Amino acid sequence: MRPYSDINDPRLIKALAHPLRVRILSVLETRELASPNELSDELEVSLGVVSYHVRRLHALGFLELVRRTPRRGAIEHHYRAKARPRVSDDVWAETPGIVKRAMIGATLQQITGYTNAAAVGGGFDRTEAHLSRTVLMLDDEGWKQLATEMVRWVEVVERIEAESQARIERSPGGEAESTAKRSAAVMMLFESAGVPDDGPDAGQPGNGHLGRRSSRRPRSLRTGSGD
Secondary structure: OOOEEEEEHHHHHHHHHHHHHHHHHHHHOOOOOOOOHHHHHHOOHHHHHHHHHHHHHOOOOOOOEEEEEEOOOEEEEEEEEEEEEEHHHHHHOOOOOHHHHHHHHHHHHHHHHHHHHHHOOOOOOOOOEEEEEEOOOOOOHHHHHHHHHHHHHHHHHHHHHHHHHHHHHHOOOOOHHHHHOOOOOOOOOOOOOOOOOOEEEEEEEOOOOOOOOOOOOOOOOOOOOOO
């Protein structure tokens, strides 16, 4: 995958707040190329609507036109994602709340669909698969420290993926390529506004918790050997 590219213009955030645009970028993260016609079939959205949003993403610099293919007297355009967008802190601070909520809602919808499909398909079956939810009590300094560490973790993820890609490219048909699997890592840090201190499911059977805990202590639901 192509590396992250910081967004430094609040107008681009507003443009990404549309849920279909988030879904289009999501598809192009997992595929090298796709045309509006192919995206229309995969997303089950009319070709005219998809074509409009693809053109907008291209004009905004998120997509790159790679090739044009003649099809039944017409020209089919194939695009790829230029970079995975990442919003800079300064721009996010300037973004109106209504736009933030729209963008977050669209992204969470995409993440939910992606993870649910993976769970049904056995995507969490590997021993090292990881799923955690930790409730924290953080002061302002602690929040900033954790946010900084999460940015560093993203950089580690990018480095590991780049190293994996290099091994695959060095030995076509070799072990690295034969064992390569499309994978995903999702990370979030947010204030649990509107959520009761102990969470909506604390103490309920089957959720990985043994009774209630104070809201001042971490609580996690985890799977995998990395815990």
